[in-house]
Amino acid sequence: MRPHRTEQSALLPHLQTVTGPLPHHAVTGPVLAHEHLVLDLDRAGDRAAVLDAERHGPAVVTELTQLREEYGLGLVVELTCRGMGRDAPALARVSRAAGVPVVAATGWYYEPFHTPDVVGSSVEHLTGVLVREVTDGIAGTDVRPGVIGEVGSHGEQPSEPEVRVLRAAARAAVTTGLSVATHAHLGRGGAAQLDVLTREGLPPERISIGHQDLLDDPRVHRELAASGAYVAFDTVGKEGYQSDATRLRLLLALLEAGHADRALLSCDVSRHGYLRTEGGQGYGHLFTGFLPALRSAGADDDLLDLLLRRNPLRFLTGGAEPPPGPHAPLPAETTP
Template structure:
């Protein structure tokens, strides 16, 4: 099953999916560009639905303004399945003292948000989102990933990773898979477009993890022109069944419906036709439909 904010869903019912995005997000590093407007979130999802979108995976983790109370209503009103996340981001995204407060209970928090509900709501998370550092895993990242692995082993929930500028994905697999016994099929490596090294991507694919490319996003504009070349190398290498694609909207300005764009709908109005033209309809359908259905299933 796949756990959405309104209940469990059979994987084949997920449909066309934005595999990494944010409807609500509040970070200490993005003051003034918070995503916390419910009307704007509804408009963004509605625009995505209007061009054929059927599911969105929100990677916003614990403590960063997930606004989970809004998610079931948005899902119901638009007909788009939404998946919420538990987990913890890099320490600098949080107010001073927050990480120290939750650190002793991390595995307990993750497990509760996956099985009982987030906060005082009955909305349960459908994945665990954690983060690495730039080319290395610091003590915070290792501690959080150990808690994520513990929660995975008690629930089966997938673990999605923010890689700082797309780096250190090999170190994440060394830790989660080789040392903490998380199956690579339950690991989603995010932001790989920010480190457009196809040889490195092929090495990661050989280890069995999911490879997530996020874009276009204002944070990724320098690597957007290399996206299709990175995907082509993996598809040619036989790993088209391990690829995911998301919009990764992290600021109000980047929304399509109420900001300057490109927004979530760009994935389907512009990127999907390009993928279809370059790799064929079956490859594009795998990236947007069948791969997410397997990646986010417990």
Template sequence: MSYIRTLHGDIAKEDLGFTYSHEHIVCRPAFWQERGEDDLLLDDKEKSKRDVLDFKKHGGHAIVDATAVDYGRDVQAVQEIALETGIKIVGTAGFNKSFLWDAKIKEELKPLTGDYETYTQWIEAKSINELADFVIREVEEGLEGTPFKAGQVKFGTGYNRITPLEEKTLRAVARAHHETKAPVHSHTEVGTMALEQIELLKSEGVNLSYLSLGHMDRNPDPYYHEQIAATGAYMSFDGIGKIKYAPESTRIALILNLVSKGYEDQILISGDTARKTYYKHYDHGLGLEYIIAKWVPRFVDEANRNGFDGQKLIEKFFVSNPANCFSFKK
């Protein structure tokens, strides 16, 4: 039997519905807060909620909130948004990437992380298994001491490198996965180091069908994508709407290339909407409605023109693939 773990309990995977696979809803990353980067602080619950309601209005059902402990998540606010909107939200245990770890640990976390000033100090001081125990508790007991449990475990690595501390958190997350059976998600910086992450996970005995790799469209390399897809992992194209990185035509071509090679069951789609300027109700951005309301019709049209069944692919990318990817399998 498979199920999805949301902030408000476990559900049958068939009940997940139309899903964005990588978003950020309410968060105040300490790294950016300390540097006065206001655009990267999603710090108004009501504004975030209005964007979630726009997603719902167009037929959305669920969002995977990929915000880990080191990215300043607001667990209480996000679970309230889930409750008040009726959108199912999946929370995330684990870690992001090492450059964020110079930030100070917020006081509320000290009972859980110990008396360390920064995330770097905490991660350096703890063993792999001690960090794994922290992640396990967030899946089985609740995020940051709340009763709201994580539905996936996450690690991250930097641009074209994996630091020793990032490898340490990767291995901790892999061991937490073995204990909990939670799906695994990775942050790849600009879409790099995915194959290296995969080799490390294999050394920890992780079945790659539990893995989704983030930010694949930031590295628009079809050959590289085919190498990754051949491992059986899910690939998250989660930069939709970010034209500063690439036009939508590039992303759609990358996705259709993978479909043409038979990998349509391993593709996830989302927006990684993590700035005020990306949100409609913070700063007039495209908002959480953009993908479901505007990108989906364009993708269907382009897919159909290229001889594919566009609507069938949308059902896979947003419904059946997330339901399979984010399942706990007993």
């Protein structure tokens, strides 16, 4: 693995969580880099793509608490943004109840979920909306976003409204010092997203391109990582979209190409059926299913700490290097 590259962007002195500022060195355990704790993406009326704060909140708290106790879970990056059923007060309640810091987000998802204020709005107006949330709080609360995301597009090229949203996200990130996490639908269009974001002056090391484990193209992953952007393998356990065996192969290819310092991992729990109480894999599948297989493939404690803690913290802060670890128990190899 090559040495970490030197990054030139301004560094944030702390993480902004739903319960207040947190020094990045205070996070001593693994980070879930892309999750949802409260969510409403229902468009079919079946209420499947929902994580309701009242109905499902207790199960979410239980899972996060167990992960903190068993694996030292140190932080959850919660990427539910505008138009996705975001609930800032509920996130603060979940964070306090589970004893796990949570970073909230602002931005707009991909076009089918855009809120009415996107229609016809200029990039300047949209930028102002995001900057005000970062500086003043979400929807009249004192909960401030600590990341911009998951800003979305679908297809190889973003639509015109998606371009405006991406440009606004980049400008808001440059203004506030936050980083940007994207939703590349089914893993496609990451290079185009990166181009739009960087053209607005946002350094690649403050960008995470989402859902790349759904794209079976190691060349694209290498090119994104070589640019300095983070490559998110963030749908671990969603076997209906991609097998974990394929995810592992793609991740190992990226690591072998020398880009271990650019990979992010998470499960992207995005419907209540994924919760363990409903028979799903839960937020912990990364620890109980995927990481043991990664360790069996040769990953040691230092590599796991890099992937799970140092990379996401470096992404969130714009490049501040966390102290070395590991500090928390990590999964052992899969028993033969």
